[in-house]
Amino acid sequence: MKILKRIALTVLAGLLFVSFGASADDAYPLQNPQYTMNRATVIRGAKLFADNCMACHSVSSIRYDRLTQDLGMPEADVKKEIMLPDKADYLMGMSSTMPPALAIKMFGYAPPDLSHMERYKGANWIYTYLLSFYQDPSRPSGWNNHVFPNVAMPDVLAPWGGIVNAHGQVIQKGSMSLAKFQNQAADIVAFLRYTADPSVFERWAFGLWVLGGLLVFTISAFFLKREYWKDVHQASDGSI
């Protein structure tokens, strides 16, 4: 028995060691994007995404017309502010125009479609990823990233947030204050949260109706119960 206990303890200690070891690997702390998940935020994020990310990344599971239907963005605005002139179709998915073969030639990897990335990596991860690029002359692109080591993507937001080195020292200041930069990055994350879950607003609205319906049902069930039990109470009083 003693020996069994000892084996069990050794295995437990081993497991603990492995799990601590694994968490030490992804030790870079993830940050929480601050945004209010509403249509205005997602529309701002969609515009920023179109301007800064769609040259390389698609979100092909979202058709342009969904931006009108889900977010209430007028068709003319979608065409003017999101779609690339005469390259895209309002009824087609939001696809990057970069041919994958060219991307592989330029970056070594094709930029992934980001439609479901938020479900895969989480909002905090994407947000921290956008904020944690640093200059690394040993990389082919000249960039590296704290949460995605040796990433092939260049720091496309460097003009906003500035350039830092691996130790966080500022090499070049960006055009925006840190707060503004964080807000813009958070809006992009909100957009990617929507692309991963396009029915989010419809579901919330529907949820309110369901809760309202349940409330009405509860109230009527309460009065119905009172009505039925009235007779029973009266009967037990001996009044019937």
Ligand code: HEC
């Ligand atoms: C110049 C092209 C380019 C632009 C512009 C660009 N990316 Fe990327 N991105 C890439 C490449 C290439 C990769 C693949 C990196 C790898 O696998 O090493 C990538 C990877 C990513 C990933 C990680 C995917 C994964 O596999 O975990 C995310 C998230 C991402 N990009 C978000 C963005 C966002 C948001 C923007 C706009 C602010 C943007 N990217 C703009 C080229 C680009």
